[in-house]
Amino acid sequence: MTxxxxxxxxxxxxxxxxxxxxxxxxxxxxxxxxxxxxVVTKIAAGTDIGFNSYLSISTDGLITLFSPNPELGQNxxxxxxxxxxxxLDADWSKVKVVQAALDxxxxxxxxxxxxxxxxxxxxxxxxxxxxxxxxxxxxxxxxWNVDASECSTENSFVIHKASGxxxxxxxxxxxxxxIPIPEEVKLKDRKDxxxxxxxxxxxxxxxxxxxxPLFGLDFYRDGMxxxxxxxxxxxxxxxxxxxxxxxxxxxGIIDVVTFGNNVAVVGKSTWEIMKARKTVKIEYEKDxxxxxxxxxxxxxxxxxxxxxxxxxxxxxxxxAAFKNAAKVIKSEYQCPFLPHSPMEPMNFFAHVRADGxxxxxxxxxxANARAAVSKLLNVPEEKISLQxxxxxxxxxxxxxTDYVTEAAExxxxxxxxxxxxxxxxxxxxxxxYRPAVRYRFExxxxxxxxxxxxxxxGVGINAGNCTRQDNFPSGAVDxxxxxxxxxxxxxxxxxxxxxxxxxxxxxxxxxLDEVAFAVKKDPVQFRLDLLDRAKNNPVGDIKYDIxxxxxxxxxxxxxxxxxxxxxxxxxxxxxxxxxSYVAQVCEVKMEKGKPAVKKIYAAADCGEVINLSGARxxxxxxxxxGYGHAMFGKLxxxxxxxxxxxxxxxxxxxxxxxxxxEPHFVDNGIDPTGLGEPALPPTGGAVANAIFKATGTRIKNxxxxxxxxxxxxxxQSKMQGTKVN
Amino acid sequence: MPSYQLxxxxxxxxxDVAADTPLLWVLRDHLGLVGTKYGxxxxxxxxxxxxxxxxxxxxxxxPVSGLSNAEITTIEGLSENGDHPVQQAWEEVxxxxxxxxxxxxxxTASALLKKNPNPTEQEIAQTxxxxxxxxxxxxxxxxxxxxxxxKI
Numbered sequence: 001m002t003x004x005x006x007x008x009x010x011x012x013x014x015x016x017x018x019x020x021x022x023x024x025x026x027x028x029x030x031x032x033x034x035x036x037x038x039v040v041t042k043i044a045a046g047t048d049i050g051f052n053s054y055l056s057i058s059t060d061g062l063i064t065l066f067s068p069n070p071e072l073g074q075n076x077x078x079x080x081x082x083x084x085x086x087x088l089d090a091d092w093s094k095v096k097v098v099q100a101a102l103d104x105x106x107x108x109x110x111x112x113x114x115x116x117x118x119x120x121x122x123x124x125x126x127x128x129x130x131x132x133x134x135x136x137x138x139x140x141x142x143x144w145n146v147d148a149s150e151c152s153t154e155n156s157f158v159i160h161k162a163s164g165x166x167x168x169x170x171x172x173x174x175x176x177x178x179i180p181i182p183e184e185v186k187l188k189d190r191k192d193x194x195x196x197x198x199x200x201x202x203x204x205x206x207x208x209x210x211x212x213p214l215f216g217l218d219f220y221r222d223g224m225x226x227x228x229x230x231x232x233x234x235x236x237x238x239x240x241x242x243x244x245x246x247x248x249x250x251x252g253i254i255d256v257v258t259f260g261n262n263v264a265v266v267g268k269s270t271w272e273i274m275k276a277r278k279t280v281k282i283e284y285e286k287d288x289x290x291x292x293x294x295x296x297x298x299x300x301x302x303x304x305x306x307x308x309x310x311x312x313x314x315x316x317x318x319x320a321a322f323k324n325a326a327k328v329i330k331s332e333y334q335c336p337f338l339p340h341s342p343m344e345p346m347n348f349f350a351h352v353r354a355d356g357x358x359x360x361x362x363x364x365x366x367a368n369a370r371a372a373v374s375k376l377l378n379v380p381e382e383k384i385s386l387q388x389x390x391x392x393x394x395x396x397x398x399x400x401t402d403y404v405t406e407a408a409e410x411x412x413x414x415x416x417x418x419x420x421x422x423x424x425x426x427x428x429x430x431x432x433y434r435p436a437v438r439y440r441f442e443x444x445x446x447x448x449x450x451x452x453x454x455x456x457x458g459v460g461i462n463a464g465n466c467t468r469q470d471n472f473p474s475g476a477v478d479x480x481x482x483x484x485x486x487x488x489x490x491x492x493x494x495x496x497x498x499x500x501x502x503x504x505x506x507x508x509x510x511x512l513d514e515v516a517f518a519v520k521k522d523p524v525q526f527r528l529d530l531l532d533r534a535k536n537n538p539v540g541d542i543k544y545d546i547x548x549x550x551x552x553x554x555x556x557x558x559x560x561x562x563x564x565x566x567x568x569x570x571x572x573x574x575x576x577x578x579x580s581y582v583a584q585v586c587e588v589k590m591e592k593g594k595p596a597v598k599k600i601y602a603a604a605d606c607g608e609v610i611n612l613s614g615a616r617x618x619x620x621x622x623x624x625x626g627y628g629h630a631m632f633g634k635l636x637x638x639x640x641x642x643x644x645x646x647x648x649x650x651x652x653x654x655x656x657x658x659x660x661x662e663p664h665f666v667d668n669g670i671d672p673t674g675l676g677e678p679a680l681p682p683t684g685g686a687v688a689n690a691i692f693k694a695t696g697t698r699i700k701n702x703x704x705x706x707x708x709x710x711x712x713x714x715x716q717s718k719m720q721g722t723k724v725n
Numbered sequence: 726m727p728s729y730q731l732x733x734x735x736x737x738x739x740x741d742v743a744a745d746t747p748l749l750w751v752l753r754d755h756l757g758l759v760g761t762k763y764g765x766x767x768x769x770x771x772x773x774x775x776x777x778x779x780x781x782x783x784x785x786x787x788p789v790s791g792l793s794n795a796e797i798t799t800i801e802g803l804s805e806n807g808d809h810p811v812q813q814a815w816e817e818v819x820x821x822x823x824x825x826x827x828x829x830x831x832x833t834a835s836a837l838l839k840k841n842p843n844p845t846e847q848e849i850a851q852t853x854x855x856x857x858x859x860x861x862x863x864x865x866x867x868x869x870x871x872x873x874x875x876k877i
Contacts (some may be wrong), residue, residue, distance in 0.1 A: 004868075038863070040843045071823075072822070072823050073821075073822035073823030073860045075822070081728075132736075197820070200818040201821055202821055202824075203818065204814070204821075205816050205819065205821060206807055206816065208824035208827050208828075209800075209807055209812045209815050209816060209821075209827065209828075210800065210801065210802035210803075211758070211759070211760015211761070211799065211801045211805040211810070211828050212758065212760070213759045213761075214824070215825060216738050217759075217762070217763060218759040220757070220759070222752075226754070242811070251743065269742075269744075269746075269750065269754045269755070270750050270753070270763075271742070271746045271747065271750040271754070272743070274766075275743075275745075301746065327802075336858050341804045341859060342825075342859060343762075343764055343770065343772060343823065343826050343859045344764075344823070344827040344858075345763060345764070390823070390824065391823060391858050392762070392824070392825030392826075393823045393825060393860060394823075395859070421763075423766060424765045424766060424770075425765065442764065506773060517794060544784075566736070567820065613819045617819075617822055617862065617864065617865070620861065620862075620864055620865075621822055621860045621861040621862060622861070623861070624861025624864075625861050628861065644790075646765050646766075646767055646769060647764075647765045647767070647769035647770050647857065648765075648767055648769045652857050652859065653861070653863075654853075654854050654856075654863075655849075655850045655853045655854060655858075655859060655863040655866065655867060656847075656850035656851065656854055658861075658863045661864060
């Protein structure tokens with residue numbers, strides 16, 4: 001038994017003692033969804049039940065739920081417990097939510113990313129609640145000597161209507177332990193949902209509003225040291241020499257340690273290490289290409305013409321279609337790198353001891369972080385504990401493990417507990433980014449303006465496959481070719497909220513708009529016609545649900561009164577990503593000769609909405625995120641070094657720049673399909689399409705605010721034009 | 726190391742720190758008041774906003790040596806029970822997503838409402854311009870400021 005496990009065990013025993021006389025339900029979280037039917041372990045109070053516990057009810061009626069997944073603003077700490085509480089018929093005011101530490105034996109998929117937590121756990125959570133409810137009802141029925149079917153539940157009470165008897169869950173908890181565990185339980189009909197679908201407030205609101213320590217940066221411990229790390233100032237450089245003599249003499253400084261290309265200044269307080277770090281003289285030498293954005297601009301064009309693409313999807317005979325075309329439309333779209341820039345700067349606490357490692361901090365992928373530390377320091381995973389704090393944003397940055405491993409490595413070197421804090425500049429200049437990408441689209445039209453051929457070739461920097469080959473309109477076009485080209489660069493890239501689709505959606509939806517205008521069709525009707533074609537006469541595999549896509553298109557068009565309004569220019573966009581569907585209509589008015597984005601309507605189909613308040617936040621926040629970055633987001637490089645360093649040179653959207661947003665949800669009762677990301681991708685396209693409607697000018701590159709429709713200047717780049725052959 | 730007497734949330738504190746130490750790091754590293762957040766360190770994001778003599782200021786660029794006679798209020802001291810009208814409004818509107826910027830947002834909003842209890846939507850946006858919310862919860866922040874103005 002290791003010390004880290006012991007700690008988890010101690011935490012657990014504390015919980016069991018809190019619930020003395022109650023019962024706990026353990027779920028086999030390793031069971032896949034198909035086998036989700038309650039693998040429940042009955043627990044006697046105070047007994048060490050191992051590491052498989054999820055829900056507890058104490059004799060005083062308090063229901064405690066562990067929230068296994070990292071919380072970064074997607075509101076999982078509220079929505080997960082809501083699902084359990086719904087099936088349990090729990091009194092929501094007596095539910096307590098506790099963030100669980102990393103524990104792969106107790107929990108399955110303890111990560112945040114890909115809008116996947118709720119879709120993954122929906123049935124498990126419901127089964128958790130329903131099983132407990134079954135046992136409580138059975139306990140009451142036995143006590144009253146009545147049939148369980150005569151009993152009902154409400155607000156943490158079991159009720160026998162005929163006799164007027166009533167017992168609280170807390171009073172029944174101990175007896176419920178003796179009830180045989182059901183192999184299968186009946187889940188509620190959605191028409192009986194009382195909590196799911198309502199607006200429930202964030203369970204951590206009061207702590208947030210009063211400044212309680214919740215985040216990784218808020219973690220302090222007696223004896224803990226602080227460290228900041230100077231990483232190479234440019235991608236493609238490595239450390240040649242370090243002179244830290246001055247820094248080491250400064251007050252509060254314990255040591256300056258170089259490992260790999262990291263120069264860590266270690267001290268007693270944040271400000272002291274910040275100051276000392278400035279005095280460290282580091283010489284660098286070249287370790288790779290020092291790439292600039294101007295190089296990438298040229299490279300993209302060359303690679304689109306002469307690069308060797310990987311074919312991602314091929315339907316029909318594209319060459320013949322383009323050869324026989326009456327008209328060909330060709331267009332290119334490009335986006336820059338983007339930093340994730342979560343509000344909470346990167347940080348992690350690590351304490352490497354002889355008997356194990358303790359890690360504390362904000363991570364989207366705690367299991368990966370632990371595995372990476374285990375591998376790096378050659379310490380078995382069972383000797384590493386990881387406490388998940390609340391995350392001050394993630395956006396994909398905290399899927400990476402670099403900032404965890406370096407904290408652990410440093411702690412091992414200095415043999416002390418240490419919190420490594422990144423300055424905002426550190427992450428903007430030496431972090432990980434949404435890759436810069438350029439797309440070339442080609443559409444072939446026959447003499448009757450039918451879309452007979454479609455080509456997309458993308459080139460991205462460390463982007464892997466920068467296309468999504470099965471996206472609409474794949475399946476709706478006879479001859480289709482999707483290809484990708486990757487340029488390998490020293491610049492680090494990674495997943496950024498709605499990876500790839502955060503820009504691809506803008507490009508695809510803008511290009512479809514171009515084609516719609518070229519064939520003189522209403523953009524909404526053009527999409528519906530293509531979807532109709534895909535439904536009745538599909539080409540190849542179709543990986544999206546046509547009916548759901550049509551559903552959001554029609555709902556958005558209806559709510560925005562598409563095509564019926566005067567005095568505004570509307571643009572349309574619809575996108576399927578991460579299992580969900582979102583259509584948007586953007587409204588633009590011309591003000592002082594410039595387009596002003598006034599309002600965005602959204603229709604989302606994410607299946608069952610669990611928490612209406614949280615769902616509206618995800619849609620509105622996703623749109624603000626998509627709009628803000630499309631308008632302003634730009635990270636450029638000069639010889640491997642970012643030109644932007646902090647929020648004074650890297651622009652994020654602020655309050656006075658937001659348009660009005662009106663979210664709507666499709667109510668279809670489908671199991672939840674996720675909502676953390678899907679509202680973001682369609683926004684750029686809807687906005688650019690509305691700007692085209694208002695100005696006759698198509699914006700093809702991000703950020704939009706550099707375009708002449710906003711600057712008033714003539715186009716600086718030849719990349720902006722559309723060619724119609 | 727010089728010693729500074731500070732008045733924070735109505736209490737007296739002593740901090741033995743260098744003269745140029747920003748209030749933010751005195752609060753966080755030395756006094757255990759971690760509700761005030763580090764965001765950018767250059768007064769560009771507003772996460773570190775506190776009140777100095779009733780006005781909203783960015784504590785990440787405020788050297789401790791200039792605060793000898795100042796009354797400082799942080800999020801921890803905005804109200805005794807977390808029930809300042811702005812905190813109440815934040816709960817009612819259910820503003821927070823990740824929540825990291827919200828202490829700064831609340832401090833900026835509460836200072837605004839003290840000076841201008843009935844701000845227009847434009848005045849709210851103008852004042853809140855210095856506070857970034859990366860999650861994009863701006864609509865609810867604005868709504869909560871408006872709601873709070875009806876409670877003050």
